[in-house]
Amino acid sequence: MREKVRRHLxxxxxxxxxxxxxxxxxxxxxxxxxxxxxxxxxSGGAGGGTRAxxxxxxxxxxxxxxxxERAPAEAERGTGRDPxxxxxxxxxEKAALAGRLSxxxxxxxGARGPQRLSIDLAEPEAGExxxxxxxxxxxxxxxxxxxxxxxxxxxxxGTGKVERTxxxxxxxxxxxxxxxxxxxxxxxxxxxxxxxxxxxKDATGKDxxxxxxxxxxGGIYRAAPxxxxxxxxxxxxxxxxxxxxxxxxxxWIDTRDLVIDLSARKTAALDRG
Numbered sequence: 087m088r089e090k091v092r093r094h095l096x097x098x099x100x101x102x103x104x105x106x107x108x109x110x111x112x113x114x115x116x117x118x119x120x121x122x123x124x125x126x127x128x129s130g131g132a133g134g135g136t137r138a139x140x141x142x143x144x145x146x147x148x149x150x151x152x153x154x155e156r157a158p159a160e161a162e163r164g165t166g167r168d169p170x171x172x173x174x175x176x177x178x179e180k181a182a183l184a185g186r187l188s189x190x191x192x193x194x195x196g197a198r199g200p201q202r203l204s205i206d207l208a209e210p211e212a213g214e215x216x217x218x219x220x221x222x223x224x225x226x227x228x229x230x231x232x233x234x235x236x237x238x239x240x241x242x243x244g245t246g247k248v249e250r251t252x253x254x255x256x257x258x259x260x261x262x263x264x265x266x267x268x269x270x271x272x273x274x275x276x277x278x279x280x281x282x283x284x285x286x287k288d289a290t291g292k293d294x295x296x297x298x299x300x301x302x303x304g305g306i307y308r309a310a311p312x313x314x315x316x317x318x319x320x321x322x323x324x325x326x327x328x329x330x331x332x333x334x335x336x337x338w339i340d341t342r343d344l345v346i347d348l349s350a351r352k353t354a355a356l357d358r359g
Contacts (some may be wrong), residue, residue: 088098149278163243170205170224173226175205178224178226180267181239183200190232191232192230193264195268200229201262201264201265203227203228203236203262204225205227207224223240223249224241226240227259229325234325238251238254254331255323260306261305263302267298267302269304271297272352273329274294274295278344278354279351281351282341289339290336300333300334301331303334304328306328307321307326307327307329314356315355315356316353317350324347324349324350325348325349326348326349327346327348328344343356344356
């Protein structure tokens with residue numbers, strides 16, 4: 087890889103510059119907050135180093151101190167279109183994982199069991215929209231790295247039974263937090279992560295050794311003819327991720343031209359010419 091490309095990939099960006107970038111290859115990217123280190127709500131005087139307006143005590147019209155009240159206890163089961171409760175989330179995932187999927191599936195790290203992506207309240211069935219007693223269902227989405235398939239199971243919250251299972255190849259929902267972290271871990275261990283690690287040290291004075299040191303968001307990369315090295319030609323069938331990387335409470339680091347194939351556990355750089 088040419089020297090100018092490698093350094094471009096590791097260049098530290100401001101939050102505004104990175105947020106302005108858009109690409110057709112990215113899908114459903116959510117950026118974390120862009121606040122950087124050293125931001126403050128204080129402003130100094132001309133030489134006195136004091137705040138522009140310092141309040142020394144409550145005024146005569148000051149509101150009384152706030153009172154933090156205990157959150158109401160959450161019910162075990164919701165009703166209608168209520169959000170899923172913690173109890174329901176746990177029961178639904180357990181029901182969806184029962185059977186061969188749990189025993190034979192593989193997650194993003196290679197461990198047994200598929201990678202959970204999301205659990206959402208399912209839409210009502212036909213004819214149930216206006217029925218207050220219609221059963222509540224949840225859609226549980228997993229990615230099975232064993233055979234690169236998206237598996238979605240619909241679970242009836244009342245009976246605990248799986249009513250439908252849908253399996254797709256080539257369907258690539260946005261990556262989960264765990265997948266973004268694993269992508270960063272692979273990148274840090276790769277020679278192509280040298281620029282990222284160098285810029286992290288420039289920004290913090292510390293070595294980058296773990297994804298926990300970064301704020302991460304990512305998008306799915308799909309192969310396009312002539313737009314990537316051959317090692318990424320399977321992206322779309324394989325689960326491939328591009329990362330937006332940010333020092334915690336610090337600047338962005340440009341990793342947009344790096345693609346991590348989570349299925350093959352390989353990293354490659356896009357050639358932008």
